[in-house]
Amino acid sequence: MTASASCSSAQESKESAPRKLRIAVLNRTFSTTGGGAEHYSVALVEQLAARHEIHVFAQEIDHQWPGVTYHRISMPLRKPRWLNQLWFAYRTWYATRYGFDIVHSHENTWHGDVQTVHVLPVKYNLFHGLTGWRRALRHVKVALSPRLLTYLALEHLRYASRPGRKIVVTSSSLQSIMKIAYPNCSSEVRVVSPGITMPALPVTAQRKSQARISLGLPASAYCLLFVANDYRKKGLEVLLEALAKLPENVVLAVVGHGTQIPLFKSQINSLKLNSRVFFLGSLKDVGPAYDAADCLAHPTLEDTFGMVVLEAMAHGLPVVVSSSRYCGISELLQTGLNALVVQDPRNSLELLHALELLLIQPLLRGQLIRGATDFALNHQWREVAFKQEEIYLSSRKSSFF
Structure with missing residues (x-):
């Protein structure tokens, strides 16, 4: 030249x-x-x-x-x-x-x-x-x-x-x-x-175990994750109703500001979920919570997008999320391929059915994990x-x- x-x-x-x-x-x-x-x-x-x-x-x-x-x-x-x-x-x-x-x-x-x-x-x-x-x-x-x-x-x-x-x-x-x-x-x-910024390392059984120990979560339970600051708007009430009908070895980890915790204590008591719900507070790094979880449940009533859904998918978690009427990211998702989308997040039975599918269908769970990771890779x-x-x-x- x-x-x-x-x-x-x-x-x-x-x-x-x-x-x-x-x-x-x-x-x-x-x-x-x-x-x-x-x-x-x-x-x-x-x-x-x-x-x-x-x-x-x-x-x-x-x-x-x-x-x-x-x-x-x-x-x-x-x-x-x-x-x-x-x-x-x-x-x-x-x-x-x-x-x-x-x-x-x-x-x-x-x-x-x-x-x-x-x-x-x-x-x-x-x-x-x-x-x-x-x-x-x-x-x-x-x-x-x-x-x-x-x-x-x-x-x-x-x-x-x-x-x-x-x-x-x-x-x-x-x-x-x-x-x-x-x-x-x-x-x-x-x-x-x-x-999303993809995690630097894949989630292994050892990382999951360490994350659960650090967060005080049960080692062998099936762990649902809920991430929100406004518990009411993001659907914690209906999620607790669904959790009460799931097997005893299913627990729920809640990440976010704790100002609304007193509003849900009576519901947790009445549903006898005291030993199955773990409030983790606000985490500067939510990564360990995603590592520790088996699924993200996001039955939100109002989300213009829903970044926690994308973050969970980047960590290889299957997600259960409200339809696009309530959550903007769902217009980009395909139910059964990269997420399970519930049409009415106020319906605890519909949410329960979606969560049960993840428990009893390992092939579906594997498909959702692969689909979630592929989706996140295309949204960096x-x-x-x-x-x-x-x-x-x-x-x-x-x-x-």
Whole structure:
């Protein structure tokens, strides 16, 4: 190759590589223990930090990563939450007005070139399906509530049409809901589903045994795993009803914030499950819980995606999950091939039947394990980060690059 050809090739390579951007990421809680939305934000930052200059603006930070700059936003009032949300929106707007190529918000804020939506819109939750006097009464309720007025106002500004603004949702089902709630922003909505980082090592019998010892779980029981911070919304009540009808050697490990444990103690007592339910609390690393388990049960009533399902599949666990009406990831799954999908997560008998199939059909269990691993391999964070990067480059400020 001649010197001129080499120079030309180097120049083409330089031009094809994306420009290094200065990106502000907004998330009130920046920690992997915060929940699915926080985990999504953290994983993207870790992937993009090698190629871009990332600045994280958060009120609670439990994360360190090379090349990432952290900015702690004050929290004068933790409650009421709506006032804190308004404060966070104002302070991050003030701090990111200048000096950034992209402002990426994972929160209900009026500013941000890229807005990632992790939950159902407030407007949809309040008004969808209501007509006549019921809708009129709901409007009265909103008018009398500073909290609801604040959330709706922030949301309206967040999804207001603006040149170059992109709105990212985590599933196609959430995209459909956004079109119903805010049809004017339909052309700006993009789907970027969460990804996964595959475990470095396969789960062996020895690793499973060690994980159970470290977590205080029975060595020989069949262990169901439930991972959530909001136990009620994610279906713990119906899971306990199903567990009571399963054999005595089936136990349940619950991972997540323990604030709702007292709400379920009476149910556990009445179903005589005290010796079969293990509350493990919030784990900074949920990996050992996946290693220790035999199955993930996720009968959620509302999940725009359901990252715990993908995480469990990456660890080779068969999963039982709600249908796409309740859980966004299920629109990508095939029941019987890579998951067991229950149509109505409120039906404990349907959930029970799915869990029993895993107990009595080893061939099905093996198929689900293989299917889960293959599915996870095709949904890794590296590819998700490339999709997010493309959105950055097509946003409003990219026109100045």
